[in-house]
Amino acid sequence: MAHTTQLLAFCLACILFQATSLVSAGRQRYAILNAGDEPMLQGTWSSGSGVVTTGANFFNPRTRSFIPPRVPGQAYSFTQDGYWEFAKYRVQPNPRKPECITSQLIWQHGSYNLHANGTLQLYPIAREGAQLLTSSCDTNNPPEEMYDVSEEYTLVDTWVDLHHGVPSSALRLTDAWGNRSPSLYKIYDPPMMLPTDNLYLEYIGIP
Numbered sequence: 267m268a269h270t271t272q273l274l275a276f277c278l279a280c281i282l283f284q285a286t287s288l289v290s291a292g293r294q295r296y297a298i299l300n301a302g303d304e305p306m307l308q309g310t311w312s313s314g315s316g317v318v319t320t321g322a323n324f325f326n327p328r329t330r331s332f333i334p335p336r337v338p339g340q341a342y343s344f345t346q347d348g349y350w351e352f353a354k355y356r357v358q359p360n361p362r363k364p365e366c367i368t369s370q371l372i373w374q375h376g377s378y379n380l381h382a383n384g385t386l387q388l389y390p391i392a393r394e395g396a397q398l399l400t401s402s403c404d405t406n407n408p409p410e411e412m413y414d415v416s417e418e419y420t421l422v423d424t425w426v427d428l429h430h431g432v433p434s435s436a437l438r439l440t441d442a443w444g445n446r447s448p449s450l451y452k453i454y455d456p457p458m459m460l461p462t463d464n465l466y467l468e469y470i471g472i473p
């Protein structure tokens with residue numbers, strides 16, 4: 267009889283233990299980030315098949331020119347000490363002339379703040395970012411433009427997902443209007459980034 271009670275107590279303890287470890291696994295899998303979670307933000311996060319990435323494979327700061335990726339997509343990189351970089355390649359038909367495909371390339375970088383209320387603010391370094399808009403029907407080579415646009419997200423969440431059959435960390439940025447970024451999957455940690463400080467000073471010598 268005493269033996270049975272012991273066994274019962276042991277089984278109960280096992281069930282309790284399993285339940286607790288499931289809860290903690292669940293916590294690791296899904297998280298809403300806020301101040302102090304910068305180490306979880308660290309890495310290069312890329313949409314879709316992960317072809318678009320930040321860094322020197324996407325933008326050449328010396329010539330201020332883009333290296334267009336094979337397919338469209340976007341990527342964010344973050345360091346745990348407060349720097350970010352963004353790369354985006356978008357392709358779409360021109361609504362007025364559907365036979366003309368327009369493409370947009372954007373690159374920018376700067377510093378970020380992840381606040382206690384979960385808001386993520388991205389501040390670009392002024393006059394460093396670049397945008398290039400081209401159309402397949404326009405034979406002139408348009409100049410690349412300056413691009414520095416702040417971004418603010420009120421919800422940053424992360425989870426582990428099967429991505430192309432491999433368990434991967436995913437990140438999503440949601441703004442105050444509820445617009446969500448596509449799921450961004452961590453492809454590099456530490457992140458693949460250009461130098462996080464002022465590139466003009468470093469490479470070109472223009473203050």
Ligand SMILES: *[C@@H]1O[C@H](CO)[C@@H](O)[C@H](O)[C@H]1NC(C)=O
Binds near residue numbers: 381420
């Ligand atoms: C969160 O806090 C930051 C810093 O205090 C503030 O700028 C931002 O507006 C706040 N966001 C919301 C949604 O309250």
